[in-house]
Amino acid sequence: MIPTPEAPAPRSAAAPAAAARGGAGSFHTLWNELAPIGRHADSGGYRRYAWTGADADCRAWFRAQAESRGLTYEVDRNGNQWAWLGDPLAGDAVVTGSHLDSVPDGGAFDGPLGVVSSFAALDELRSRGAAFSRPLAITNFGDEEGARFGLACVGSRLAAGQLTKEKAYELRDGDGVSLPEAMERAGYDPETIGADPERLARIGAFVELHVEQGRALDLSGDRVGIASAIWPHGRWRFDFHGEANHAGTTRLVDRRDPMLTYAATVLAARQEAALAGAVATFGKISVEPNGVNAIPSLVRGWLDSRAADQATLDTVVTAVEKAAREHADRDGIDLAVVRESFTPVVEFEHALRDELNRILGGSVPVLGTGAGHDAGILSAAVPTAMLFVRNPTGVSHSPREFAAEDDCVAGVLALADVLEGLACR
Template sequence: MSETSDLLAAIAGTGRDTVRGGYSRPVFGPAERELVEWCAGELDRRGLQPETDRNGIVWAWWNPNGAPLEGAVVTGSHLDSVPGGGAFDGPLGVASALRALDLLRERGVDPARPLGLAVFPEEEGSRFGVACLGSRLLTGAITPERALALKDPDGNTFADVARAAGFDPAGFGRDDEALARVGAFVELHVEQGRGLVDLDAPVAVASSIIGHGRWRFSVHGQGNHAGTTLLEDRRDPLLAASRIVVAAREVAAANPGTRATVGRLQPVPGGTNVIASRVDLWLDVRHPEDVVTAAVVAEISRRAAELAAGEGCTVEVREESFGGTVDFDPALAQRLTAALGGAPVLATGAGHDAGILASHVPTAMLFTRNPTGVSHSPEESCTDDDAELGSVALADVLADLLA
């Protein structure tokens, strides 16, 4: 095993999901908190002093020359996961950041400015429905009032869960002082597609993140008894919801380059012998052109209203989050590419904290090869050799930026 893989092996048992397979590490849950403690311990062992800010972001600084923190180079990722996710989405970036720091010290790098390591909470949005919640709060991309009112699947508000985890809800929100410390941000992440497999390359530099958003469709019908209600008397929102799922696929297929997904559907009350009174479904839509994304969502919403009415139901549509297409800082991307001797450049359809930070500070990303090309699944993968090559590449670009 490589040193990077050794770091990941230490957390391989944390948050295993025996039902779904893979890992389930929701933000502020026991598994995610255990990983945060693991990361803090690794930082302590390297002589760094981790601090958790008022938005739940963990920061630590390598600053041997005592330079001002403003304008530092920062790297890092996240430790939360989707339900039943893979082992590398997020933790690989954190482990690679730790390993890169070790490599910089081994090389005797004398940084002209500080190096920061950061871990962002709720990147996946799997618990509270809004992706990159920590970086959105940091930058002001979401108001604290809206964030604190978000609810998890069990009905717990973000405010209540955060308070139970030791945070003061009044402290959440834009943090200009923390932002000022970030002069450049470089995030390493396992690739969530087949780009590097097809290129037969271990590492790539990101060019952009395509625009994407999440919308919640609530289909309202009439709850009733499954055994006593004739078919012709039903107003079944689950039937309407199932047709909306198919319509989303049809609308996306009619607009090349669009990705539309319904990955979560929740009937209320959810009994086997009960006709649901309401069904909530969550739609994820992505396209490189934001105007196309808007048009696709509008058409799906129109079709949803028609399909719901056909079952005697109604539908409400609410945007939960949206981020337009992000083009990473071209000068920084070119510098990374040069530092890596001409590494390939790839766009991605996956969202990241780097994409939120990009409108505030120069931001770049590195991708490490995923031989299966599968992500958000237990089949996600990264070889020991590629994990180490990714850490070496991260160390190379950080050394260049710190010079």
């Protein structure tokens, strides 16, 4: 078993090969190296799930990048990876990075763009001959998407104390494998997981670069933007219990079919979200007994809902549940609703956000987002900020997710400017 944290790699003051390439050349090389890992041949999307083979390959790639640059490499108690320039224990560090895992058949950019850009930004700064006055770290937070265990941002939630060890041990994937079992199979010790306030106290600022998950920058004509806030969002599980029966011999009037109630609830969610100017999505479903010729006994659906403010989100979710219960009563269905996760609105620290804008010339667009991020989780304990890179398709969590290389390089240079402004003054 690999101990956590792992033994640090030797650290040197320079990385001539990477530095000589600068940010643009470095980004191209890094991106092409990482791109094949975890890509599914049929869908063209990525299946980089936490603590699987594809995840292990991504983690090995991260370690190789750290060591090739002479950075101090370590894995924290929760399996998050760190690559340090300067003394990790000195405090007031500037940290950047994101995540490398994906949703099922996700796109190439969500998460990895931030990690690749971080290494490329460091290479750019070295090519400039930047002199660092604060420690700098690049990180890969584990299991950000929650694709395997159903809870997003597991690595950062554990570190920030927003997910207890006990609750983490209860997480299971679709095959019944628990989180600690998965970690052990991957060679990591789950006994160490939990809040890591000492590590977070050593971080003076965390800046996460991410592909925009929408088209605001495309519509404004800007390559890079700054995040203002993350909308409040959560996940609710709706369990519709009916009665299994024969699809060919049971009269329609005699059925207790939970699929009908589920379908009506999906339509209600769309209507309520549209009325409120929010979003609501049933994107995951499980059915029992899941037979073509059988009326289901149970339909379980997961609602993801987000809104610009808490009151609007509450209104939407309450209305969806009310509609679901009304349809359940009509159809003879028993309904249980469980809130599985929730993140309140995150306002990124205004002083840090304003400092990023100043460093970047004062005219960078500032925009909100409905997507959750590790930066949002850490914001309660660490000053955090985010940069967005233009996505002309507006598509995310899909193989159609896209960012032009010129825009990605613009993001690298913007991140390098920000890190220079924060860590080299």
